[in-house]
Amino acid sequence: MIDIHALTIIGGHYGSGKTEIAVNLAFQKKAEGKDVVLADIDIVNPYFRSYEQRRPLEQKGIRVITGSLGGTADLPALPPELGMMFDESDTMRIIDLGGDPVGARVLARYEDDLRELAFDFLVVLNANRPETSTLEGASRMIDEIEAMSKQSISGIINNTHLLTETTVDDVLRGDQLARELAAKTGIPYIMTATLAPLVPALTPLVQVPILPLTRHMLKPWEQEKPEGENYAWLHE
Amino acid sequence: MKKELWKGNEAIAEAAIRAGCRHFFGYPITPQNEIPEYMSLHMPKVGGVFVQAESEVAAINMVYGAAGSGARVMTSSSSPGISLKQEGISYLAGAELPCLIVNIMRGGPGLGTIQPAQADYYQATRGGGNGDYRVIVLAPATIQEACDQVRDGFDLADKYRMPVMILADGMIGQMMEAVEWHDSKVDDLPEKAWATTGTKGQRKPNIINSLFIDPNESENHNLKLNRKYEEVKANEIRYEADIPEDCEVVFVAYGTPARLARAAVRVLKEEGINAGLFRPITLWPFPERELHEIAKRDSVKAVVAVEMSMGQMIDDVKIAVNGVKPVGFCGKAGGIVPTPREVADAAKDALKGAR
Structure with missing residues (x-):
């Protein structure tokens, strides 16, 4: 079980896997018996948003809210329900931010609401993304996200991946970078997230808790008979 | 690297x-x-x-x-x-x-x-x-x-x-x-x-x-x-052809629909239908002669254009096929992406029409 606040905000660089983690956390917290609401407030990306998963989420009884007409309008519009959500302290509330400092900017709008609240602001790190593959690049991203959002980041999630081509080595390289990033910034490195089939191999090698992921954010052609699913680790 | x-x-x-x-x-x-x-x-x-x-x-x-x-x-x-x-x-x-x-x-x-x-x-x-x-x-x-x-x-x-x-x-x-x-x-x-x-x-x-x-x-x-x-x-014509022996139906698609058609080929294979994919990489010049040669094969009963439009590339497909086989279509518009299942169904319809 992953220990996070009942209000958890997830940010990070484009392609870090924020959305996949937000959707997975929503399903897992629901399975733990909690009331869950997932807020997709990405004002940057028109495609591959958590709102696209609203049907399977809602089937499990998870509430999904969004702005920007669910990504179909390129408007930086925020849902009014979000402000009300802050008061629902009995509910597990997961906020999926847009990528980069520009996506994190929307949090500044809620500075007053958040001041009185206990919450987690987690940043997702993928060391296979060129902009965050080095300590310098990753810490710049953290600084910029904090400056733009006017909030302090409370934890780092290592989610180093290459989609279906991810290997144990990829995750371990991200684990190393996350540890260095924690040492440099003083922000705790709280967990590694990785595709479920990789978890057994990584459990003895990674010190932080591991969040097993199921891929929900599939490409249209992956819905049936996925091509090129090489899942390299299964053959290692 | x-x-x-x-x-x-x-x-x-x-x-x-x-x-x-x-x-x-x-x-x-x-x-x-x-x-x-x-x-x-x-x-x-x-x-x-x-x-x-x-x-x-x-x-x-x-x-x-x-x-x-x-x-x-x-x-x-x-x-x-x-x-x-x-x-x-x-x-x-x-x-x-x-x-x-x-x-x-x-x-x-x-x-x-x-x-x-x-x-x-x-x-x-x-x-x-x-x-x-x-x-x-x-x-x-x-x-x-x-x-x-x-x-x-x-x-x-x-x-x-x-x-x-x-x-x-x-x-x-x-x-x-x-x-x-x-x-x-x-x-x-x-x-x-x-x-x-x-x-x-x-x-x-x-x-x-x-x-x-x-x-x-x-x-x-x-x-x-x-x-x-x-x-x-x-x-400078460029294309990719993945056409199995005894191919009955050939998808023609580029971009995202080519990925969908590849998934549809796998769906059809499970149902015992041999399908292939012809993917033009240059849209102009269109690989006309190359597609024509494949359409002419005895085993091929139909060609199906797959597009995220109401049917545009299909004109070039018809020019290439030049009447030797029927040309079917699977298309979506306005931002809707077809599913591999819909693409596979279009191939089955085209085969039905060809018989």
Whole structure:
């Protein structure tokens, strides 16, 4: 079980896997018996948003809210329900931010609401993304996200991946970078997230808790008979 | 080299910089915004020029100017923005200027939707601008292929002195995939003796022009362009054919629908139907003869065009097949992506009709 606040905000660089983690956390917290609401407030990306998963989420009884007409309008519009959500302290509330400092900017709008609240602001790190593959690049991203959002980041999630081509080595390289990033910034490195089939191999090698992921954010052609699913680790 | 995770649009921009592009002129529009965004951040680091122009019309005319002076130059936009560039593209073709134009297509017509589509096939392959002209149109189906086509596209543009377009649906621009960068030599790009680079008193001035007032001169210019286009048709056709023995039905698709059709081939195989995929990589010139030869095979009962449009490429498919087999269709529009199951069902319908 992953220990996070009942209000958890997830940010990070484009392609870090924020959305996949937000959707997975929503399903897992629901399975733990909690009331869950997932807020997709990405004002940057028109495609591959958590709102696209609203049907399977809602089937499990998870509430999904969004702005920007669910990504179909390129408007930086925020849902009014979000402000009300802050008061629902009995509910597990997961906020999926847009990528980069520009996506994190929307949090500044809620500075007053958040001041009185206990919450987690987690940043997702993928060391296979060129902009965050080095300590310098990753810490710049953290600084910029904090400056733009006017909030302090409370934890780092290592989610180093290459989609279906991810290997144990990829995750371990991200684990190393996350540890260095924690040492440099003083922000705790709280967990590694990785595709479920990789978890057994990584459990003895990674010190932080591991969040097993199921891929929900599939490409249209992956819905049936996925091509090129090489899942390299299964053959290692 | 190690594989990295890249978003399609960012990868296209990075590939252009790696291919020696140092001039980018554009204007924002979803779903291609990451291209100018990436260029604005990274072009200055390599001493290049990024200009967010006042409009798409201005951007394409800046491309004309830079190309005329011999620069390796690029612009990008999405469907409605590419419409605005058509006059400039016609002028670039008329003045025989090399450049790379990237269209990350969204739904239309008009402002349409920001979701992915392929409804600009006619515009790209038939020319949205005036006059007898062609642009080479490359269609990537993976991010890796998009990166490789950027280099290929710049080189083709230089070789034939004509605009090259990369035509990709929004899904290719917005999705993430693993990319492996190959070393790309850019210090030995060919000389452009025709460019307006300053005579330095050593030669007669070069002239960049698409105006030929004398009809004889104008016809000669058109004949010259046409000879060039015939040369492109003879030498630069690219396609991928994955056609099994005893193939009963052939999908023809580019971009995202090619990935869907590949999944549909697997769906059909489980049902005992042998299907194959013919993927044109150059949309102009279209691999006509190559598709015709496959359609002629005895085992092939039907050909099915799969598009994220109401049916545009299907015209080229019908020209290629030339009546030897029936041509079916699976299409979605306005930002809706068909499912592999729908694509497979279209093949079954086409086979039923063929019997």
